[in-house]
Amino acid sequence: MEFSRRDTLVLGLGAAVATVLPFRAFAAADEAIAAFTGGAEMGTAGITLTAPEIAENGNTVPISVSAAGAASIIVLASGNPTPEVATFNFGELAGSQDAATRMRLAGTQDVIAIAKMADGSFVKASSTVKVTIGGCGG
Amino acid sequence: MKIKALTAIAAVLLSAPAFVAADEDAELIVNGEIEMVTKTAAAPHLEGALDEVLSGWLFRADETQSLQADDFDNPGMIFVDQGMDDWGTVDGSEGKSCASCHGDVEDSMAGIRAEYPKWNDTAGEVRTMAQMINECRVDRMGAEAHGYTSAKMARMEALISVQSRGMPVNVAIDGPAADMWAQGKEMFYSRTGQLELSCASCHEENYGNRIRSDHLSQGHINGFPVYRLKNAKLTTPHGRFKGCVRDTRAQTYSPGSDDFVALELYVASRGNGLSVEGVSVRN
Amino acid sequence: MASGVKPRVKAPKKAAAGEIVTIKTLISHKMESGQRKDGDGNPIPRSIINRFTCDFDGMNVIDVEMAPAISTNPYFQFDAMIPGAGDMVFTWYDDDGDVYSTTKSIAIG
Numbered sequence: 001m002e003f004s005r006r007d008t009l010v011l012g013l014g015a016a017v018a019t020v021l022p023f024r025a026f027a028a029a030d031e032a033i034a035a036f037t038g039g040a041e042m043g044t045a046g047i048t049l050t051a052p053e054i055a056e057n058g059n060t061v062p063i064s065v066s067a068a069g070a071a072s073i074i075v076l077a078s079g080n081p082t083p084e085v086a087t088f089n090f091g092e093l094a095g096s097q098d099a100a101t102r103m104r105l106a107g108t109q110d111v112i113a114i115a116k117m118a119d120g121s122f123v124k125a126s127s128t129v130k131v132t133i134g135g136c137g138g
Numbered sequence: 139m140k141i142k143a144l145t146a147i148a149a150v151l152l153s154a155p156a157f158v159a160a161d162e163d164a165e166l167i168v169n170g171e172i173e174m175v176t177k178t179a180a181a182p183h184l185e186g187a188l189d190e191v192l193s194g195w196l197f198r199a200d201e202t203q204s205l206q207a208d209d210f211d212n213p214g215m216i217f218v219d220q221g222m223d224d225w226g227t228v229d230g231s232e233g234k235s236c237a238s239c240h241g242d243v244e245d246s247m248a249g250i251r252a253e254y255p256k257w258n259d260t261a262g263e264v265r266t267m268a269q270m271i272n273e274c275r276v277d278r279m280g281a282e283a284h285g286y287t288s289a290k291m292a293r294m295e296a297l298i299s300v301q302s303r304g305m306p307v308n309v310a311i312d313g314p315a316a317d318m319w320a321q322g323k324e325m326f327y328s329r330t331g332q333l334e335l336s337c338a339s340c341h342e343e344n345y346g347n348r349i350r351s352d353h354l355s356q357g358h359i360n361g362f363p364v365y366r367l368k369n370a371k372l373t374t375p376h377g378r379f380k381g382c383v384r385d386t387r388a389q390t391y392s393p394g395s396d397d398f399v400a401l402e403l404y405v406a407s408r409g410n411g412l413s414v415e416g417v418s419v420r421n
Numbered sequence: 422m423a424s425g426v427k428p429r430v431k432a433p434k435k436a437a438a439g440e441i442v443t444i445k446t447l448i449s450h451k452m453e454s455g456q457r458k459d460g461d462g463n464p465i466p467r468s469i470i471n472r473f474t475c476d477f478d479g480m481n482v483i484d485v486e487m488a489p490a491i492s493t494n495p496y497f498q499f500d501a502m503i504p505g506a507g508d509m510v511f512t513w514y515d516d517d518g519d520v521y522s523t524t525k526s527i528a529i530g
Contacts (some may be wrong), residue, residue: 056199056352056421057367060492077490081456084488088499091481095441095500099483102492104454132351210431210445213494219427220449370451370493 029078029112036074036087036114042124047073049113049125055105058131064100067115067123073099074116079109105131166195166415169209172304174413181410183311187342193412194355194420197346202367205419214296214365214417217289217372221297224290230281236294239278244301251302251414255403257315264318266399267295268374286394287380292372296363299416307360307414309407318396322404325397331386337405352421358409359402361418368421375402426450430511432525436503444475444482445498448513448521454489470495470521472514477527478507503527 047067055061065073065088075085088099097115105111112126166174176193184191195203209215225236225243240246251267258265265273271294272283284291311319326337340349341357348354363372376393379401383390391397431445448470455467469489475482482501501509506529513521 052199052201054199056202059370060367062201062205064498080490082488082490085490086488087486089481089484089486091476091483093477093480093482093502093504095443095482095502098500099485100496100498101485102496104490104492208431208445210429210447211496213447213496216427216429216447216449216494219429 029076029083032074032076032083033112033114036116037122040122042114042122044123044125046117047113047115047123047125049075049111049127051111051127051129053128054130054132056132058105058107060102061105061129061131062100062102063111064098065113065115065125066096066098067113067117068097069118070097070115071118072116073097074114075101075103076112076114077103077105077109078112080104080106085111105129107131164196164200164203166193166203166206168207168303174304174415175306176412178411181407184408187338188356188408191358191409191412192345192356193409193415194358194361195415195418197353197355198420202419202421206415212365212417212419213370214363214372214419215300217293217363217365218296218300218417221293221295224294225297230275230279232278232280234279236274239274243297247298247301249302249305251299251416252305252308253310255315255399255406256310257313264315264399264403266375266394266402267298268376268394269399271295271298286392287374287377289371292363292374292377295374296372296417299363299414302414303416304413307406307409307412309403309410311403311407315403318400319403319407321397322400322402325401326404330383331388333386335386337382337401356408357405358412359405360409360412361415361420363416364418364420366420372417375405379405426513426515426519426521428511428513428521428523430523430525432501432509433527434525435528435530438503438505438529440503441500442503442527443498444501444509445496446473446475446511447494447496449494450513450515452489452491452493452495456489468516470513470515473497474512474514475499475501475509476512477501477503477509480504482509503529505529 049065051063065075067073070090072087072089074087076083077085085103086101090097108130110126110128112124114122114124116122166176168174176195178191180188180191195206205211228235254267255264268286268291271291275281276283329336337357340354345354345356359375362375366373376398379398380390380393427449429447433442436442450470453465453468457465459465467489471487473485473487483499485497507527509525509527511523
């Protein structure tokens with residue numbers, strides 16, 4: 001990937017803003033949540049989201065989610081241009097309701113996981129991931 | 139602007155704390171079986187420069203480190219698979235594949251990566267692995283040469299490198315290779331570019347310190363080809379050198395040039411004793 | 422993106438009936454997000470794998486809807502319950518209509 005000086009300046013500015021305050025959960029993330037939950041109340045018990053506190057590279061951020069008994073788990077990145085990341089739908093032969101993947105984060109922000117449980121209720125977990133800007137980058 | 143940039147770089151280097159690796163005592167065991175030497179006594183020729191050589195793996199965050207511990211977590215292995223397909227694919231006017239002459243890559247290429255770049259008697263010069271791959275392609279297969287830092291070259295280097303994983307890097311620096319090694323050494327310590335940085339400015343005098351939010355490594359190439367999270371593909375040694383030289387704001391040498399071959403020979407020899415890790419995972 | 426897409430799957434060759442096993446998958450794909458611009462400033466169109474499924478003898482293990490925020494060379498890890506000997510089928514669906522598939526046979530023992 002080639003960066004022009006202007007790109008680099010813009011990235012730098014983004015980084016400066018990002019280090020001051022994490023992106024707020026934008027309206028798009030709220031909409032994505034509403035689309036998944038239908039606006040239902042969300043609990044916080046029974047779901048785990050594992051993400052690094054500081055991601056070495058926003059291109060490849062390893063995350064995992066776990067919610068025993070969930071029918072599906074949606075993962076959202078509240079500060080990305082489009083917040084959807086993935087929805088894991090667990091089938092009849094799922095050995096657990098755990099899954100891991102690697103995702104892109106446009107900057108420091110909250111990653112959100114919401115599980116739809118078998119009884120139709122919803123639980124939510126979120127985690128702030130700081131995305132750093134690399135060295136000279138070679 | 140130049141003064142500002144220099145000040146910025148100086149500030150980055152000076153404000154850096156003492157050596158902080160992700161975990162200096164972390165151990166790298168790939169697939170639960172290949173034990174990697176990521177830290178060892180420096181080769182005798184590094185006396186006065188480094189006491190201990192440290193793999194770039196030690197300078198990465200836990201999450202990045204773990205990507206290299208299992209071949210099904212390491213995205214670089216995708217390209218090793220592709221290299222394996224290429225190995226058995228006939229290409230060029232002679233109707234040959236790599237396998238036609240070299241058979242099983244597991245047998246014929248074991249140990250190769252650990253010794254390259256290496257003096258080649260027939261050619262009368264030091265040759266890199268990439269040059270040998272292209273010699274085979276052009277002279278023996280009648281096929282087109284791969285671009286020196288192309289994806290096809292990187293994945294063939296990756297396939298060959300994996301056959302030597304865990305073996306100590308053991309690049310010869312004496313005999314007929316000595317002149318080119320000395321040339322590479324001079325390049326390593328020569329400041330270049332508008333920023334007047336040498337390889338040593340970052341990778342010998344400041345390894346472990348931060349450059350912006352990243353840790354500088356000792357700059358060894360035992361992990362090459364490397365899968366970089368930055369661009370999600372394999373990077374070859376000369377591709378990386380080019381990026382480094384460019385970042386000193388110098389006119390870079392060409393991949394495959396005598397200059398970069400000399401630099402590769404010298405840089406590889408600084409990692410003598412570390413395990414061949416390629417394909418590794420880095421930032 | 423039909424060329425150069427290559428799945429890589431870690432699944433055990435053998436399992437006990439009823440055993441829960443961990444599966445890992447990687448596939449080569451650029452996952453072009455649709456957010457980037459080329460050197461001339463024109464948007465690069467989105468081109469991603471948008472769905473991944475794993476089934477065992479016709480029964481579903483996991484079905485993942487994927488968005489452009491999934492990294493290049495997508496990776497998944499999950500657990501499967503192995504009811505008996507059979508074939509585990511992994512399928513990736515590309516935006517361009519291509520489907521990539523690979524199968525691992527699992528024996529009981």
